[in-house]
Amino acid sequence: MKCLQNKQIYLYLEKELPVPETTLIREHLKECPLCRKAVKERKVFIKAAESLPSLKVPPDFSRQVMGQIFPLKIPVRASILAVTACFSVMLTALFILFLSSGQNLVNILISLNHSVLNFSKDALVVSAKISKLAVLLIKTIFQGIQQVFNYLASLTSILGPELQIILIILSLAIFTILLFGLKNKILIGEHYE
């Protein structure tokens, strides 16, 4: 047997060679000091590479990952407490403002009440107009659909029954293809296949 190739040495050390070849190499190594040295050299190299220390994972690493995936929810009691605190701070600030400005608190409250009333009136008018527009839009859409159905009905009177069947099958096929295409686009992430 000829002297070993570098690649052959690695595959021999990693037990990736067939048994007959491995036996031949073992026989050759008994006779060839040069190849023996080359094998030992690479054996030490692989051993060193495979015993390189692992990087240290922080003890709270998995918790950090989970915190990013499922953001921590504030408990209900805590959130109520936070809202109440904010509200109290705002009220206190308003009270201090009134005191410092020297205005009559009752007058301000009355004017505030008027503004809220006016705003509610305006909001009611706007919402009524929006609902009217929505009804009009729905009516137009229905009329459009009716027109399409009328055209289709006149088409069936022109076309023969065989042609109609072919058209239906073709439409179904196109619809299915489009649906699958859409499904593939929607699916995000790694696809192993």
Add this chain to the structure above:
Amino acid sequence: MPSTTYKFKRAGCPPLHEDKELVKKTLAGRQEAFEMIVQKYQQPLLNYIGRTVGEYELALELTQDVFIKTYSSLHSYRPRYKFSTWLYKIASNYIIDYWRKKKIKAFSIDQQSKEEDSLPPIQVPSQETSIYEKYELSEIKGKIETALEKIPPPLRELFIWRHINECSYQEIAEIKDLPVGTIKNRVFQAKELIRKQMENME
């Protein structure tokens, strides 16, 4: 990367058992199941990413991103495939994207074929300088770490999968979508390049 940050514990390609069950439970809404997946694979993934990018803090960040991406893609995992291979594939693609965004020489197959011209040929052993006679094992490890950063990223990645994460050639072939023969050749080239770099360090 300073070796002081390392934990002396081996973690290669972990076995498959329970993975599919954990995925199933995660998809059913059980958060603790995904946390178990994270705990199981955090070490091998950090080893791979850390050795590939060469910066510990960045590696932690990228490992976290890989787990988040894995979680969001979990619905597309098919149980007929090995979970670890699927996860490592996500990690590998994520690192490639990272290199591309950073405009660092990307892990493309075209570049690989160009680089192959400069790689060492398959040789018969010659009167080479012996590393093991000159240095202690700890010194050799240090030299490997330094040399690893100097070889092309595509080869570095394969070397890490094979000899640091201790994945089989078959599994690496599946992660990289390449034939087993090609993987064996490239891992061999990586090893010889590292050895050449180590010789030049003397």
